[in-house]
Amino acid sequence: MDKRSKTPKPYRGVQDEIHEQHMKMKDMSLKGKLQYFWDYYKIHTIVILASIAFLVTLIHDIRSAKDYGFYSIMLNSAGLSSISMEAAFSEYAGIDLETYDCFIDTDSRISYSSMTQYDMATVQKLVALVQSREIDALVFDSEVFNNYANNEFFLDLNTFFTKEELAQYEDRLYYVDYAEIAKANEDTSYENEDLISTADAASLTIDDVLAEAQTHRHPEEMEQPIPVGIFLEGSPFAQQTGSYGQLQPVFGVSATTTRPDMAKKYLEFLWDETIDFGSMIEQYY
16 A cells, blocks of 8 residues: 555645635635625624724824813812813914814823822822923812922923013912922932821811911022912913812922913913903703
């Protein structure tokens, strides 16, 4: 007996499979061929089509993506419409929305009394935005502002304004003592945390928070006072929207902004008495 007759035919992989499928479909009708193809290649087809759709969308987003003309976060604001704020400020500042994006985030939240995964994600987002130099202006309630101000998150307003410009906000400036910050940075035993503990935060009352905010209005009690924020209570924005309730909203400029003129324009916008901020409150029906 010829031993070679028992040797199995070498497998040629995909080529043999394709040949086998072609032989099965050879005598089928068009309808049968389509049904056969769908039965055996349905998953492959869906995956390929989904991949193509993803690539098309990705390429479109990359090609149509616009640089930011302005980026701000109104952290812990309530009932404020980002779309309305963006539309009003882009018109006020003359931002060409055909060329640039204007983004004002009014949805982000941080709660020190709970510190959920969502809160931590917001913390990480803020840090990423500053490091990437995307963010320009920020409005935080005073409790959150203090934690970030002590971590040199905001621009020294002495370098942002002229003396004449800064004088307009003299009674509304939010100060930190840089001597204390420098001492903390030099102390190797000091843990430089972004957030206060949830236990401490839970024990704070609204009066505690407001009292703490008042300590930042007194540069005369500091060794090396530096203005890093501007209290917004009394501003048309705060009065008309009430979006910060009893809390003290504070305006600051990101330490890494690449658009300081726009940040300054946004501060002017928030204090402009001709703006109808009441119309920027979200309506629920």
